[in-house]
Amino acid sequence: MxxxxxxxxxxxxxxxxxxxxxxxxxxxxxxxxPVLVLSKDERAAVETTSLYNYIFEWDDAGGACVALGYVSIYNHSYHSNCEYDMDYESQLITIRTVRPVAKGEELFINYNADADNETPVWFEAN
Incomplete structure (x- = not known):
């Protein structure tokens, strides 16, 4: 949806x-x-491709997922206007607004999973 x-x-x-x-x-x-869940080994292979910047952490075993829909297109902001929630059992990611969003505004998620978490993300930490 x-x-x-x-x-x-x-x-x-x-x-x-x-x-x-x-x-x-x-x-x-x-x-x-919906998401496509990757094992730890599959994740390692994907990390050598251009998909590396589009996968999400998925489990404690080192796995990841590729989100379908628009999910991988939302850009990052430490003070995002949306947040995401992972439903591991149903293999879904839900995007929800955390404040009102104006017409024409870009929608952002915090790649740290919490709307105001300012821990440096991988592409800014290097």
Whole structure:
């Protein structure tokens, strides 16, 4: 499920991003996406490809997942307007707004999983 008001367009921050054509209230589920779960060995292979920057940590065993839908296109912000939640049993990621979002605004998630977690992410830590 992807809200029909979402669209992908060029981003001033990194490549492409996800935007909204209508205002979205705080607490709105804007996307529920299935994931493809990768084992630790599969993750290691993917990390040698351009998909490395698009996978999500998935389990304590070193696995990861590739999210379908728009999930991998949301750009990172330490003070994001959305957050994501992982449903391990159903193999889904849900994106929800954490504050009201204006028409035309880019939607961001914090890659640290918490909306205001300022721990440096991998591409800024190096």
């Amino acid at each position: 992807i809200l029909p008001v979402l669209f992908i367009a060029p981003s001033d921050f990194r490549g492409r991003g996800v935007y909204t054509s209508e205002p979205i209230p705080k607490g709105t589920v804007i996307e529920i996406a």
